[in-house]
Amino acid sequence: MKMQHPIGVFDSGLGGLTVLKEIHALMPEYDYLYLGDNARAPYGTRDFDTVYQFTLQAVKWLFAQGCPLVILACNTASAKALRTIQQRDLPSLAPDKRVLGVIRPTTEVIGDYTDSQHIGVLATKGTVDSLSYVIEINKFFPDVQVHQQACPTWVPLVEEGEHNSPKADAEIKACLEKLAAQSPLIDTILLACTHYPLLYPKIRAALPSHIEVVSQGEIVAASLKEYLQRHLPMASSISGSGTLKFCTTGDPLQFGHAASVFWGSEVVSERVEL
Numbered sequence: 589m590k591m592q593h594p595i596g597v598f599d600s601g602l603g604g605l606t607v608l609k610e611i612h613a614l615m616p617e618y619d620y621l622y623l624g625d626n627a628r629a630p631y632g633t634r635d636f637d638t639v640y641q642f643t644l645q646a647v648k649w650l651f652a653q654g655c656p657l658v659i660l661a662c663n664t665a666s667a668k669a670l671r672t673i674q675q676r677d678l679p680s681l682a683p684d685k686r687v688l689g690v691i692r693p694t695t696e697v698i699g700d701y702t703d704s705q706h707i708g709v710l711a712t713k714g715t716v717d718s719l720s721y722v723i724e725i726n727k728f729f730p731d732v733q734v735h736q737q738a739c740p741t742w743v744p745l746v747e748e749g750e751h752n753s754p755k756a757d758a759e760i761k762a763c764l765e766k767l768a769a770q771s772p773l774i775d776t777i778l779l780a781c782t783h784y785p786l787l788y789p790k791i792r793a794a795l796p797s798h799i800e801v802v803s804q805g806e807i808v809a810a811s812l813k814e815y816l817q818r819h820l821p822m823a824s825s826i827s828g829s830g831t832l833k834f835c836t837t838g839d840p841l842q843f844g845h846a847a848s849v850f851w852g853s854e855v856v857s858e859r860v861e862l
Contacts, residue, residue, distance in 0.1 A: 592619075592654055592827045593619070593654045593655065593656055593825055593826055593827040594618070594619035594620050594621040594653070594654065594655055594826065594827060594831070594833070595611075595618055595619065595620050595621070595655065595657050595658075595659065595826055596620075596621050596622075596623065596647075596650030596651075596653070596655030596657065596658040596659065597611070597620060597621070597622045597623070597658075597659045597661050598622075598623050598624075598625075598643070598646045598647065598650060598658060598659070598660055598661060598662065598665065599622075599623075599624055599625070599660075599661045599662040599665075599782060600624070600625050600626075600628070600629040600630055600631035600632075600642075600662050600664065600665065601624050601625065601626050601629035601630060601743070601747055601783070602624055602626070602746070602747060602783065602843075602846055602847055602850055603661070603662065603743070603746070603781060603782030603783035603784075603850075604622065604624065604659075604661030604662055604782050605622065605624075605782075605847055605850035605851055606661075606782050606783075606785045606786070606803070606804075606805050606850060607659070607661035607690060607782050607804065607805050607808050607809070608620060608622055608661060609805065609850070609851060609852075610805035610806050610808065610809040611659070611805075611808065611809040611812055612832065613809070614809040614810065614812075614813055615809075615812075615813055615816075616830055617828050617830055618826050618827070618828055618830070619826065619827045619828065619829055619830070619831045619832075619833075620831070620832050620833070621650065621653055621655060621833050621835065622832070622833070622834045622835065623646055623649065623650060623835045623836070623837075623860070624834075624835070624836045624837070624838070624843060624847075625642060625646055625836075625837045625838075625862070626836045626837055626838030626839075626842075626843055627836075627837035627838045628642055628837065629743075629747065629838075630664075630712070630743045630744065630747070631662065631664040631665060631668075631712070631714060632664050632712025632713055632714045632715070632740065632743055632781075633712070633713055633714065633740065634664075634714065636668045636669075636718075639664055639665060639668040639669050639714065640668060640669040640672055640673070642665075642669075642862075643660065643662075643665040643668075643669035643670075643673065644669065644673055644677060645862040646862060647660075647673060647677075647687055648681070649860070649862050651681070651682050651685055654827075655685070656684070656685050656686070656822060656825045656826060657685065657686050657687075657688070657822060657826065658685070658686070658687045658688070659687075659688050659689075659690075659808075659812065660687065660688070660689045660690065661690055661782055661808070662690070662782060663690060663691060663711055663712065663715045663720075663780050663781050663782065663804075664712050664714040664715050664781075665689070666689030666690050666691045666720070667691060667714065667715045667718035667720040668714060668718055670687065670688075670689040670691075673687050674687055686822065688812070688815070690782065690804055690808050691720050691721065691724055691780075692724060693807055693808050693810075693811030693812075694721075694778065694780070694804050694807050694808065695721060695724035695725045695727070695728055696728055696811070697807060698725060698729075698776070698778055698802065698807075699725060699728055699729030699732045701776045701800055701802055702732060702775055702776040702800075703775055704773045704774070704775040704776075705729075705731050705732050705733060705773075706732070706733045706735065706771050706773040706774045706775060706776075707725065707732055707733070707734050707735070707774065707776045707777070707778060708735050708736075708737065708767045708770070708771075708774040708776070708777040708778070709721045709722075709734055709735065709736045709737070709777075709778050709780045710737055710739050710742075710763065710767065710777060710778070710779055710780060710781070710784060710791075711736065711737075711738060711739070711780035711781050712738065712739070712740065712743060712781055713738040713740050715738075715780055715781065716736045716737070716738040717738075721734060721736065721778070721780055722734045722736065733771070733773075735767060735770040735771050735774060737763055737766050737767040737770070739759075739763040739781075739784075741759045742759065742760075742763070742781065742783065742784060742787060743781065743783045745759060745787070746783040746784075746786050746787065747783070747846065749846060749849065751786045751787050751790075752790075756787065756790055757790060757794075760787060760790050760791055760794055761794055764791070764794055764795065774799065775798060775799055775800065776799065776800045776802060777791075777795070777799060777800070777801050777802065778802050778804075779791070779801065779802065779803050779804065780804070782804060782805075784803070785803045785805065786849070786850065788801065788803060833858070834847060834855055834856065834857040834858070835857060835858050835859070835860045836857050836858075836859060836860070837859070837860060837861070837862055838859070839859070840856075840857040840858060840859045843855075843857045844856055844857050
């Protein structure tokens, strides 16, 4: 069956695959179209307007492919572009379509993980500078203290396939030490970048056992399923032939090789222009 109205999943590069993998595992019946803007990645160090412009281009492209719903599976795009797109662009661009992010569903539940009321957030510089997690967590859990640490080298490590290297050990240790210096009471660490789950084994090994490390994929997948259960017209508008398609603005062979590490099996992709 032809994939006519898939769920669009967008990321600046490869990290969104960790979210798509969990969404697909929970709801394999739907069609999915993944778009990675690898040619312009990473987004984490770019200014707000650039991230907004790039993300809007991606959303428009996914809408043009028939997607009634787009998930920004990128924390930087969610932090710097989502609200503007939702409030300023969607009403005139596509009032019957929706764009959702990964920050809101995560912040709605992350406070339930902590006993000490101290949470560490590891993210890109762009996400940290936006204060999105501090603001959103405070809305749902006003008693929780949020300690942020930017990890600017982590996304390049993952994108370049060095997440299992000794270099990764040193970079992870440096960021975790900076976070720990902010508070000895942190008992929960949120990986607020969709690339970071590939570093999870090393992060876990470098931390005391009492500190919980939380990835976003399963949280976002569960939240999306609930959203579709609450919005049945949207759910019924998504095509359901169980098809997956991967697209990139970069080199499709490079993307496919790197994406296979994220996905756990071979990924074949197509190059597109935004």
